[in-house]
Amino acid sequence: MKTHTLSVLVENQAGVLARVSSLFSRRGYNIEALSVGPTQNSEISRITISVNVEGHALDQVIQQLDKLVNVIDIIELPASTSHQVELILVRVAVANGASDQKKIESVLEKHGAHVVESTATSLTIQQTAKPAEIEALISELTPFGIMELTQSGVVAMGRTITS
Amino acid sequence: MTGAQSLIRSLENAGVDVMFGIPGGAILPAYDPIYDSKIRHILVRHEQGAGHAATGYAQATGRVGTCIATSGPGATNLVTPIADAQMDSVPLVAITGQVPSSAIGTDAFQEADIRGITMPVTKHNSLVTRAVDIPRAIAEAYHIAASGRPGAVLVDVAKDALQEKVNYEWPKNIDLPGYRDHSQPVPQSIRDAAALIAQSARPVLYVGGGVIKANAHKELRALAELVGAPVVTTLMARGAFPDSHQLHVGMPGMHGSVAAVTSLQKADLLITLGARFDDRVTGKLSTFAPGAKVIHADIDPAEIGKNRHADVPVIGDVRLTMAQLLPAVKAEFAKSQPDLTPWWKQVEGWRTTYPVGYDVPSDGSLSPQYVIERLGKISDPDTIYTAGVGQHQMWASQFISYEKPRTWLNSGGLGTMGYAVPAAMGAKVGAPDTTVWAIDGDGCFQMTNQELVTCAINNIPIKVALINNESLGMVRQWQTLFYNQRYSNTDLHSKRVPDFAKLADAMGCIGLRCERPEDVDKTIEAAMAITDQPVVVDFNVFRDAMVWPMVAAGTSNDDIMIARELAPDWDSQEL
Numbered sequence: 001m002k003t004h005t006l007s008v009l010v011e012n013q014a015g016v017l018a019r020v021s022s023l024f025s026r027r028g029y030n031i032e033a034l035s036v037g038p039t040q041n042s043e044i045s046r047i048t049i050s051v052n053v054e055g056h057a058l059d060q061v062i063q064q065l066d067k068l069v070n071v072i073d074i075i076e077l078p079a080s081t082s083h084q085v086e087l088i089l090v091r092v093a094v095a096n097g098a099s100d101q102k103k104i105e106s107v108l109e110k111h112g113a114h115v116v117e118s119t120a121t122s123l124t125i126q127q128t129a130k131p132a133e134i135e136a137l138i139s140e141l142t143p144f145g146i147m148e149l150t151q152s153g154v155v156a157m158g159r160t161i162t163s
Numbered sequence: 164m165t166g167a168q169s170l171i172r173s174l175e176n177a178g179v180d181v182m183f184g185i186p187g188g189a190i191l192p193a194y195d196p197i198y199d200s201k202i203r204h205i206l207v208r209h210e211q212g213a214g215h216a217a218t219g220y221a222q223a224t225g226r227v228g229t230c231i232a233t234s235g236p237g238a239t240n241l242v243t244p245i246a247d248a249q250m251d252s253v254p255l256v257a258i259t260g261q262v263p264s265s266a267i268g269t270d271a272f273q274e275a276d277i278r279g280i281t282m283p284v285t286k287h288n289s290l291v292t293r294a295v296d297i298p299r300a301i302a303e304a305y306h307i308a309a310s311g312r313p314g315a316v317l318v319d320v321a322k323d324a325l326q327e328k329v330n331y332e333w334p335k336n337i338d339l340p341g342y343r344d345h346s347q348p349v350p351q352s353i354r355d356a357a358a359l360i361a362q363s364a365r366p367v368l369y370v371g372g373g374v375i376k377a378n379a380h381k382e383l384r385a386l387a388e389l390v391g392a393p394v395v396t397t398l399m400a401r402g403a404f405p406d407s408h409q410l411h412v413g414m415p416g417m418h419g420s421v422a423a424v425t426s427l428q429k430a431d432l433l434i435t436l437g438a439r440f441d442d443r444v445t446g447k448l449s450t451f452a453p454g455a456k457v458i459h460a461d462i463d464p465a466e467i468g469k470n471r472h473a474d475v476p477v478i479g480d481v482r483l484t485m486a487q488l489l490p491a492v493k494a495e496f497a498k499s500q501p502d503l504t505p506w507w508k509q510v511e512g513w514r515t516t517y518p519v520g521y522d523v524p525s526d527g528s529l530s531p532q533y534v535i536e537r538l539g540k541i542s543d544p545d546t547i548y549t550a551g552v553g554q555h556q557m558w559a560s561q562f563i564s565y566e567k568p569r570t571w572l573n574s575g576g577l578g579t580m581g582y583a584v585p586a587a588m589g590a591k592v593g594a595p596d597t598t599v600w601a602i603d604g605d606g607c608f609q610m611t612n613q614e615l616v617t618c619a620i621n622n623i624p625i626k627v628a629l630i631n632n633e634s635l636g637m638v639r640q641w642q643t644l645f646y647n648q649r650y651s652n653t654d655l656h657s658k659r660v661p662d663f664a665k666l667a668d669a670m671g672c673i674g675l676r677c678e679r680p681e682d683v684d685k686t687i688e689a690a691m692a693i694t695d696q697p698v699v700v701d702f703n704v705f706r707d708a709m710v711w712p713m714v715a716a717g718t719s720n721d722d723i724m725i726a727r728e729l730a731p732d733w734d735s736q737e738l
Binding site: 011014018026056060067068069 | 278279282283286287290307339340341342343463464465467468469
């Protein structure tokens with residue numbers, strides 16, 4: 001099984017997200033992550049879906065999605081030919097005062113993440129990066145004690161230059 | 164005008180001539196203009212009847228069927244026929260009233276989120292909350308229901324949209340950017356298909372309901388006769404190809420003929436036309452037609468490779484596909500044409516050794532298969548038959564010879580008990596000059612027979628052949644075969660209660676009863692002679708009759724049984 005990223009352009013109408021998610025649920029496809037947002041055209045929204053399926057099933061997912069009348073287009077975006085980013089907000093405990101804070105800051109510097117709120121007992125960190133980098137950051141922060149984590153689904157866009 | 168007037172005008176513009184429904188609070192504004200409309204509205208007794216009637220109308224005529232109901236329970240009662248039509252690719256539009264838009268989401272009286280509820284069982288649906296959007300919603304609904312792979316579309320209209328004043332404007336064009344037309348096959352796929360056909364020594368035409376939907380029976384006959392291959396017609400395709408034709412070897416699947424099932428198993432090429440490799444046809448999928456390459460022609464790209472890999476997919480309208488295949492195959496055959504004689508020798512062996520038949524009960528009681536067989540023999544070939552779901556449905560598909568498309572209407576995909584009577588009503592409305600027989604079981608009949616009242620009052624003289632074995636017969640058959648004859652909750656006692664003949668009388672129909680083989684023909688003839696009233700014939704039949712052949716659920720088609728614990732004698736056959 002492999003994770004595939006689908007970029008689905010839909011008409012910006014009530015119920016469209018329900019149509020897409022109900023299709024996944026009734027056909028037994030597992031959504032790993034999903035994000036919805038506007039595009040440059042106010043009548044069209046983009047749903048980015050990460051789905052974990054085999055090659056043949058991926059084709060079925062795409063064909064079944066394409067049957068939804070409100071779905072305008074579906075593009076599979078391979079990681080190698082697209083920009084893919086996730087956003088996280090993570091609150092990390094600062095248990096041992098200055099020494100922990102220093103160590104955390106060096107992790108953040110290495111990853112290019114930044115602090116959006118700082119208190120005596122915690123740091124709230126924001127990061128936008130490729131899924132693998134987000135994963136690496138989280139694993140490095142875990143030893144300090146993650147108090148709260150919120151993570152977006154992938155948003156993706158094909159590269160202009162693909163070679 | 165009002166939104167309600169605009170709705171009815173839109174239905175008229177969409178070409179609707181009849182609709183089946185029941186009024187209620189939220190849809191009430193629409194019923195006022197119906198009173199003046201040229202559209203015939205048939206007041207049914209239950210919304211499920213409206214939905215199946217619209218489906219029967221659509222299957223008999225090829226036009227879009229229309230049903231209409233109020234919000235809440237009116238709408239939820241339509242869910243079963245909507246799901247039924249969608250599964251069998253029947254063009255159906257359901258109109259439902261909805262509570263006023265200001266009340267939506269408040270759990271108002273008779274509120275149900277019917278758009279949400281029917282999302283998984285429709286081709287498309289919509290909720291209209293402004294009168295100005297009504298004509299476009301209706302135009303789109305009819306376009307979507309009828310085009311491509313047909314299906315069910317629901318339009319839910321809020322009551323305030325029906326009451327609002329609006330200027331009527333029928334849309335000049337339909338703009339659905341996400342709705343693609345797949346009707347034209349790609350020329351290369353036609354050439355590839357023709358090349359495979361020209362190389363095949365053991366081809367079979369595997370014909371599905373799509374051929375009837377596409378009005379492609381003439382093209383099918385021409386293609387079959389050109390290729391000279393055995394033709395099998397699925398439950399949804401009975402009548403797409405004449406049963407009496409020499410090339411026809413029967414219905415495939417769980418209760419298909421040995422010749423049809425086995426020719427698919429032994430084929431080297433399946434020429435699949437508007438069929439979808441349903442589990443009731445394939446049996447255990449991994450063992451289905453193991454030596455066959457597959458040409459899969461379908462208008463729905465999502466069907467290609469869904470269950471079975473297609474070596475040559477042909478996405479397109481199956482009528483256009485076959486029309487283009489004809490010259491392409493002729494051109495290939497001009498170079499080389501395979502000799503199908505050895506293949507036919509095998510197929511003919513299966514056909515003559517294992518015809519679909521039945522044992523006459525030894526106690527002299529009436530055999531259900533005999534009743535159905537006689538009905539088919541006595542009726543003319545234009546007769547339309549509908550069936551419910553179960554043993555009587557399988558016997559009706561096995562023992563009546565279907566010669567024309569749209570003469571066999573049944574619930575294939577969803578398997579909806581209770582389909583027969585309301586579907587027959589709809590078919591008779593669509594084809595008033597044609598005899599319509601509902602072949603129904605006593606279980607099915609008791610689910611929807613209230614529509615006989617609708618038939619009696621609205622001069623819709625259908626005929627019902629009730630195959631009364633006082634059981635949920637197909638379930639009982641499985642209990643006999645797989646549950647040690649433990650007949651848990653399948654005994655309906657319906658030779659005692661109800662008295663079907665009296666029930667028919669009470670509903671304004673003629674009720675007849677037949678209990679002896681020697682009375683079958685004259686009872687059928689008596690029913691045939693009544694043309695101004697619905698007739699119900701209660702045929703009291705042998706309750707332990709079973710449907711054979713049978714491929715048990717989840718097993719391989721190779722394990723087909725021709726009777727209980729009796730497999731075909733393959734050793735004596737050339738395989």
